[in-house]
Amino acid sequence: MPSSEHDRGGAALLEIRDLTVRYGGVVANDGVNLAIDRGEVVGLIGPNGAGKTSLVDAVTGFTAADGEVVLDGRRLDRLPPHRRRRAGLARTWQAGELFADLTVADNVAVAVQRRGWAGLVADVLGRSARTAPDPSLEMLGLLDDADRRPDELSLGRQRLVGVARALAGGSSVVLLDEPAAGLDTDESEAFGDVVRTMATSGRGVLLIDHDMNLVLNVCDRVYVLDFGRVIACGTPTEIRADAAVVAAYLGEEPVA
Numbered sequence: 001m002p003s004s005e006h007d008r009g010g011a012a013l014l015e016i017r018d019l020t021v022r023y024g025g026v027v028a029n030d031g032v033n034l035a036i037d038r039g040e041v042v043g044l045i046g047p048n049g050a051g052k053t054s055l056v057d058a059v060t061g062f063t064a065a066d067g068e069v070v071l072d073g074r075r076l077d078r079l080p081p082h083r084r085r086r087a088g089l090a091r092t093w094q095a096g097e098l099f100a101d102l103t104v105a106d107n108v109a110v111a112v113q114r115r116g117w118a119g120l121v122a123d124v125l126g127r128s129a130r131t132a133p134d135p136s137l138e139m140l141g142l143l144d145d146a147d148r149r150p151d152e153l154s155l156g157r158q159r160l161v162g163v164a165r166a167l168a169g170g171s172s173v174v175l176l177d178e179p180a181a182g183l184d185t186d187e188s189e190a191f192g193d194v195v196r197t198m199a200t201s202g203r204g205v206l207l208i209d210h211d212m213n214l215v216l217n218v219c220d221r222v223y224v225l226d227f228g229r230v231i232a233c234g235t236p237t238e239i240r241a242d243a244a245v246v247a248a249y250l251g252e253e254p255v256a
């Protein structure tokens with residue numbers, strides 16, 4: 001494994017330690033260690049069934065797992081999903097999961113949960129979605145679409161709305177699960193620029209995608225999963241040249 005996994009100094013923004021996910025007899029993640037620094041875009045690739053979505057589900061609290069999830073020095077792995085989200089750890093969903101009857105602005109607004117009595121009172125008064133648009137809409141160039149419904153937008157822009165929801169409320173780490181699925185080459189390239197922008201101002205981004213060009217062009221470092229284990233980690237250049245990665249993708253026996 002390239003040395004770049006080990007020689008990064010200091011504590012990362014997100015540390016995933018020894019993460020193990022089991023579904024009955026299936027071990028979907030087997031002792032995975034993964035770190036994301038501030039301002040870093042990290043890729044996670046691997047063949048179908050390698051365990052990528054299981055990792056996102058486990059880290060965000062939607063699937064039971066063993067191991068540690070530490071965000072900015074704080075253990076999150078015993079917390080339910082909504083509290084991890086509130087702590088600044090957000091995700092997108094493969095299927096988009098937008099509310100068809102809500103506008104873009106409201107789809108983003110509902111992702112930011114209000115707390116306690118203030119939230120209850122605002123909801124009762126119907127003001128929950130009437131506040132200023134979340135800054136993520138402007139960042140992703142969605143302000144002009146704020147009053148449209150998702151089905152009035154192209155697939156590429158719908159994907160951006162899903163990302164805006166994950167960014168809403170000031171998330172510090174965003175896990176993107178196949179956000180570019182279904183996008184054409186131009187849309188995918190433009191999306192790559194958006195992903196880089198997201199990492200500015202110190203956010204950490206995890207990008208999972210089957211579009212190898214997108215991942216290798218956009219990410220600072222890439223982890224490769226196969227059968228639930230990290231088989232390689234390094235810069236895109238190192239990953240392109242890694243024999244175990246080539247073997248995993250060609251379906252040959254992994255190189256020892």
Ligand SMILES: Nc1ncnc2c1ncn2[C@@H]1O[C@H](COP(=O)(O)OP(=O)(O)OP(=O)(O)O)[C@@H](O)[C@H]1O
Nearest residue numbers: 023026027028046047048049050051052053054055
């Ligand atoms: N809810 C579940 N119950 C049982 N097995 C599951 C469940 N979810 C995933 N698995 C199994 O866990 C393994 C990892 O699946 P996972 O969906 O995490 O892989 P993936 O890398 O995201 O795949 P893909 O690229 O196809 O989305 C697979 O063997 C899969 O069949």
